[in-house]
Amino acid sequence: MLKEITAEEAPIRDAVVNEDGIDFTLIELFFFAYRDFTSDPDQMLAEYGFGRAHHRVLHFVNRRPGLTVAELLDVLKITKQSLARVLKQLLDTGHIMQLQGPRDRRQRELYPTARGRDLALALSRPQSRRIHDALTEVDGEARKSVEQFLKAMVNPELRAQIDADPSHRGADDEE
Amino acid sequence: MLKEITAEEAPIRDAVVNEDGIDFTLIELFFFAYRDFTSDPDQMLAEYGFGRAHHRVLHFVNRRPGLTVAELLDVLKITKQSLARVLKQLLDTGHIMQLQGPRDRRQRELYPTARGRDLALALSRPQSRRIHDALTEVDGEARKSVEQFLKAMVNPELRAQIDADPSHRGADDEE
DNA sequence: AGAATGCGTCAATAGTGCTGACTTAATTCT
DNA sequence: AGAATTAAGTCAGCACTATTGACGCATTCT
Numbered sequence: 430m431l432k433e434i435t436a437e438e439a440p441i442r443d444a445v446v447n448e449d450g451i452d453f454t455l456i457e458l459f460f461f462a463y464r465d466f467t468s469d470p471d472q473m474l475a476e477y478g479f480g481r482a483h484h485r486v487l488h489f490v491n492r493r494p495g496l497t498v499a500e501l502l503d504v505l506k507i508t509k510q511s512l513a514r515v516l517k518q519l520l521d522t523g524h525i526m527q528l529q530g531p532r533d534r535r536q537r538e539l540y541p542t543a544r545g546r547d548l549a550l551a552l553s554r555p556q557s558r559r560i561h562d563a564l565t566e567v568d569g570e571a572r573k574s575v576e577q578f579l580k581a582m583v584n585p586e587l588r589a590q591i592d593a594d595p596s597h598r599g600a601d602d603e604e
Numbered sequence: 605m606l607k608e609i610t611a612e613e614a615p616i617r618d619a620v621v622n623e624d625g626i627d628f629t630l631i632e633l634f635f636f637a638y639r640d641f642t643s644d645p646d647q648m649l650a651e652y653g654f655g656r657a658h659h660r661v662l663h664f665v666n667r668r669p670g671l672t673v674a675e676l677l678d679v680l681k682i683t684k685q686s687l688a689r690v691l692k693q694l695l696d697t698g699h700i701m702q703l704q705g706p707r708d709r710r711q712r713e714l715y716p717t718a719r720g721r722d723l724a725l726a727l728s729r730p731q732s733r734r735i736h737d738a739l740t741e742v743d744g745e746a747r748k749s750v751e752q753f754l755k756a757m758v759n760p761e762l763r764a765q766i767d768a769d770p771s772h773r774g775a776d777d778e779e
Numbered sequence: 780a781g782a783a784t785g786c787g788t789c790a791a792t793a794g795t796g797c798t799g800a801c802t803t804a805a806t807t808c809t
Numbered sequence: 810a811g812a813a814t815t816a817a818g819t820c821a822g823c824a825c826t827a828t829t830g831a832c833g834c835a836t837t838c839t
Binding site for chain 2: 438439441443445449450451452453454456458460461462463464465466468485488492493494495506523526528540541542543545546549550553554556557562564566568569570571572576577578579580581583584587591
Binding site for chain 4: 497498
């Protein structure tokens with residue numbers, strides 16, 4: 430007979446599998462993939478005394494030069510206080526600079542400096558290489574599928590924000 | 605006229621684009637996708653006073669019941685001290701239990717309880733649904749491509765570990 | 780017996796995120 | 810013009826995850 434212990438304290442000895450109706454394989458792979466994806470820039474950032482948050486700010490300031498603090502907060506979905514420390518450090522180290530908004534002088538438009546641009550590119554280079562290498566291991570129209578998939582993983586109300594992005598197409602025929 | 609300021613303090617007004625040889629589009633999508641991917645379980649976890657680390661521990665204990673503390677540390681790539689608090693809470697709340705290792709009594713084999721199994725499934729459900737929905741939005745053999753891609757994104761030395769987990773496990777000992 | 784291993788724990792620190800509240804300056808609304 | 814609102818900066822305090830280094834205990838290996 431099977432054990433009759435009904436208490437919740439009994440150990441379960443069988444592994445959960447995808448048959449439970451949940452795609453554990455992809456869930457797990459997504460975790461591993463993202464962890465390793467961020468590991469390269471994380472190591473570089475440590476040399477500057479920076480963290481992953483600095484990378485994200487640097488990334489979006491380079492992607493959308495001139496965005497305001499409020500816009501940046503909206504993209505990152507963090508609070509002003511979380512951004513404050515990180516942004517201040519990037520300003521102090523000359524990676525980012527602020528210009529007063531032309532129409533609304535309360536606003537601060539954020540721009541990368543040459544140093545900030547260089548760092549952003551350096552941080553993204555290993556990530557891009559990892560992606561590129563991974564795609565070449567996959568057959569067929571992998572890049573298109575992966576891009577569609579990742580976009581579909583994002584909350585619908587945020588996709589407009591992504592599409593509004595200045596850069597589109599390319600990277601396929603570029604190298 | 606364009607500015608002639610050569611110093612690194614000058615603002616760069618043009619956005620980085622994929623033509624710089626870097627696949628910013630996928631880098632960015634990966635960030636957004638992973639953030640939203642983790643947001644559903646994060647909200648649930650907050651109700652228990654848990655964080656994302658609890659989810660990861662719970663996940664792997666459910667995926668590989670009976671794994672030892674050392675094995676768990678190896679999979680998660682964190683330190684013993686980082687695991688300690690999280691694991692203790694999961695033990696205290698009856699989501700996980702420990703059994704003394706049968707061959708080596710120093711070891712602690714980790715097993716989910718029914719409660720722990722339930723929580724793991726509940727946390728993964730929205731993630732799995734998100735993945736499933738995203739895949740149906742993509743045409744063709746998307747799942748295969750995505751799985752291959754994600755696996756290829758993982759550091760090579762860790763891929764063996766991943767492949768070892770599906771269901772061909774646990775048939776070597778035990779009653 | 781002595782060395783090494785598996786685990787738990789203590790102390791201190793860093794990075795990222797949160798809430799709430801308050802100030803300043805500039806813009807908008809009435 | 811005066812009031813209300815908005816953009817940004819800042820202060821204080823807290824939570825979670827992660828780090829390094831060190832020590833103790835039990836068990837296993839040599």
